[in-house]
Amino acid sequence: MNLDINNTPIQKNKKNRLMYIFLSLFFLIVAFFGGVVVGSTSIVKNEIFNDGGEVNISKIINLYSKTRSEEVSFDQYWEVWNKIKKGYVDQPVDDVDLFYGSIVGMVASLDDPHSVYFPPKEAKEFSKDLAGEFEGIGAEIGIRDNQLTIIAPLPGSPAENAGLKPRDKVLAIDGEDTSSMKLDFAVSKIRGPRNSEVTLTITHNGYETVEDVVIKRDKINVPTIESKIVEDTNIAYLRISYFNQDTWFDFDKAVRELLKESPKGFVLDLRSNPGGFLETSIDVASEWIKQGIIVSEKNGKDIVLEHKSRGSHRLAGLPTVVLVDEGTASGSEIVAGALQDYGVAKIVGMQTYGKGSVQDFEVLFDGSGLKLTIAKWFTPKDRAIDGQGIEPDIILEEMFSPIYSEVENADGEFDIVDVDDIGLKKALDILDI
Numbered sequence: 001m002n003l004d005i006n007n008t009p010i011q012k013n014k015k016n017r018l019m020y021i022f023l024s025l026f027f028l029i030v031a032f033f034g035g036v037v038v039g040s041t042s043i044v045k046n047e048i049f050n051d052g053g054e055v056n057i058s059k060i061i062n063l064y065s066k067t068r069s070e071e072v073s074f075d076q077y078w079e080v081w082n083k084i085k086k087g088y089v090d091q092p093v094d095d096v097d098l099f100y101g102s103i104v105g106m107v108a109s110l111d112d113p114h115s116v117y118f119p120p121k122e123a124k125e126f127s128k129d130l131a132g133e134f135e136g137i138g139a140e141i142g143i144r145d146n147q148l149t150i151i152a153p154l155p156g157s158p159a160e161n162a163g164l165k166p167r168d169k170v171l172a173i174d175g176e177d178t179s180s181m182k183l184d185f186a187v188s189k190i191r192g193p194r195n196s197e198v199t200l201t202i203t204h205n206g207y208e209t210v211e212d213v214v215i216k217r218d219k220i221n222v223p224t225i226e227s228k229i230v231e232d233t234n235i236a237y238l239r240i241s242y243f244n245q246d247t248w249f250d251f252d253k254a255v256r257e258l259l260k261e262s263p264k265g266f267v268l269d270l271r272s273n274p275g276g277f278l279e280t281s282i283d284v285a286s287e288w289i290k291q292g293i294i295v296s297e298k299n300g301k302d303i304v305l306e307h308k309s310r311g312s313h314r315l316a317g318l319p320t321v322v323l324v325d326e327g328t329a330s331g332s333e334i335v336a337g338a339l340q341d342y343g344v345a346k347i348v349g350m351q352t353y354g355k356g357s358v359q360d361f362e363v364l365f366d367g368s369g370l371k372l373t374i375a376k377w378f379t380p381k382d383r384a385i386d387g388q389g390i391e392p393d394i395i396l397e398e399m400f401s402p403i404y405s406e407v408e409n410a411d412g413e414f415d416i417v418d419v420d421d422i423g424l425k426k427a428l429d430i431l432d433i
């Protein structure tokens with residue numbers, strides 16, 4: 001069963017697994033998550049619950065007794081359990097908290113920031129995130145080089161307005177050091193209700209200066225598609241901010257309108273696009289690629305699942321430039337990599353982020369959830385995306401000129417205008433037909 005962003009079930013297979021691919025692996029602070037295959041375990045009989053509706057810990061553990069490894073003695077687990085119950089200074093110790101905490105630690109031992117166990121309350125919040133109920137600062141974060149890092153601020157978001165940029169290092173959240181923070185915990189600290197504030201201590205990429213940035217959280221509502229015919233040209237421009245449920249419909253509409261102008265070239269702007277739904281990224285790439293593999297998926301056993309081109313291929317043969325930067329990640333890297341491998345577009349900009357793994361999210365019988373990395377993505381020419389990224393055909397050290405002007409608006413505030421878009425200018429030079 002597929003699950004769209006509004007939790008509308010779409011039947012797909014007989015195993016009743018919710019199989020919606022959601023690609024941007026990182027956590028957006030507005031709760032935009034990617035690389036997630038959503039699943040659900042079968043419902044277990046009610047006898048695992050006590051009369052009060054609480055989980056019976058012993059019955060849960062007994063469900064898994066047949067899977068115990070001969071190399072592991074659960075006697076030690078229970079020995080530690082009992083020592084905590086009897087000897088810990090702050091009594092009483094709650095059985096449920098102790099049990100769920102032990103599973104959180106087990107998954108954390110994988111040393112994978114994208115594999116996470118959620119106790120029921122946190123799992124419910126994560127499910128809301130998948131449903132698209134967003135309030136926050138509008139920036140995607142991840143762990144890079146063991147440091148909490150801004151992947152991409154959404155256009156027009158509080159994060160972007162506060163000056164956050166891709167690869168900014170987040171050193172502290174409201175004064176709390178992030179060096180040992182797990183990704184999910186950092187997300188929970190940064191997220192919050194509309195109009196509340198969070199202070200991030202950051203260093204911009206390439207600089208040593210440390211600064212505190214105060215950001216007011218807000219409801220995030222950013223259009224995923226921006227399109228136009230570039231002024232004084234016959235070149236179509238289309239920007240995709242991220243791939244969500246509505247992106248394909250907006251993309252399809254924009255392409256139809258642009259093609260009415262008979263453009264001689266096309267600029268696809270994927271800068272600071274953190275990814276999103278896999279299915280949408282495949283549909284977008286297929287517009288340029290008539291046949292063949294768009295992306296392949298390999299699990300730990302090297303079993304390959306190939307996702308192939310489909311659709312109408314309306315943009316096939318149209319000279320195209322794809323703009324990318326350090327915030328281009330996951331699903332947007334799939335699009336850029338596929339178009340590059342087939343030679344149907346020039347990739348221009350900066351080395352992309354390198355996020356190419358997918359997580360399976362299962363809601364377990366007690367309402368808890370497990371998000372587990374299950375596969376990695378490869379381009380049509382079998383290039384790994386994860387940890388590598390996409391190297392542009394034409395590399396630009398800067399995508400925008402640092403020179404801009406400030407104009408006072410009607411409210412007495414200053415707006416930044418006339419930013420020189422070096423990337424777009426380069427794309428237009430290439431497409432000077």
